[in-house]
Amino acid sequence: MVRDAGVRARRAAPLVGERVRLRAVEEGDLSLLVRWMNDPRVRFWLHHSDRPDATVATVRGRFGLTDDGFPNLVWMIETEEGRPMGHVGLLGVDAHHKRAELAISIGETDCWSRGYGTDAIRTVLRHGFETLGLRRIDLHTDADNARGIRCYEKCGFVREGVMRERRLRYGKPLDMVVMGVLRSEWEAGQH
């Protein structure tokens, strides 16, 4: 059952996946988020790699804890035991076009390549399409992020283009891939 009106909801509702749990970001998460974002192994893949180091103040704004008009929904990703490992968001949630942009980062590097990200994304897609009434979810990712792209494809995203030299990573230009998944495709993929 799709409730389009839910697109206006701004507070990230708690969600449960197969192996992860998602909950809204709280003030107490900020120092952990700062540590993750400044970890060189994580930062390499972040669109904000070339900004000054993250601080609690910059992260507080970026995660919407300062602004009621924040157009993003952001969740902390936790293991079933409640250990936070990263965050996932639906950014620029657009009630008119019924679309949003997915962003995800697993900050605890020992949790990479274990399927947590895939589970978190599938959980957010279900929420976006079924509860928020979105029609389309898209993302931009680094063209050399093979692990990420494979994961997005597993979740149903389709490559739609390559934006040449779209960002700088430590000063060097880098292509980005744009991918999208439609509600109709996602519904067809559910068993």
Place this chain on the structure above:
Amino acid sequence: VRLRPVREDDLPSFQRWLNDPEVQLWMGGVTSPPTWEDELRWFEGIKQAENRRVWSIENGDERLLGVMDLRWVPEHKRGSFGVFIGEKSLWNRGLGSDTVRTMLSVAFGELRLERMELYCHAGNARAIRCYEKCGFRMEGRLRRHRITEEGPADSVVMGLLSEEYEAQPWR
């Protein structure tokens, strides 16, 4: 054309143009006919915005033609823009191309950006031709990216790099 800062007395024309379904159809960022309050809020917003420059487009007779809206992301040396010519009687005269080229000279010159990009309604052949004339290359097609009065529509994404800009014959 000439690009100059937006003035408050431009707003009635903007509101009139954006209430025209034929103009609005192509504009992904304008999703309902703006009210006068919407116009005032937009005007206040652009005065305070960082990394954004919005101009009114005029012809040689100081007749108002439309709007050019340029934004950029400093750490990636990348910009994007939106533009429209609101006076429909002046469509198909190259005014859009002239406006885009004038904006590009600011983006790649004064601002020293390395890349410009845009998203456009995939069915807007006139606009796509204009962007191609200015050097932009097609980079992708976002399926059902927008909802218009006529239903869901694809968007295309186009990009232009600074070295490609430097090589343009019209420069």
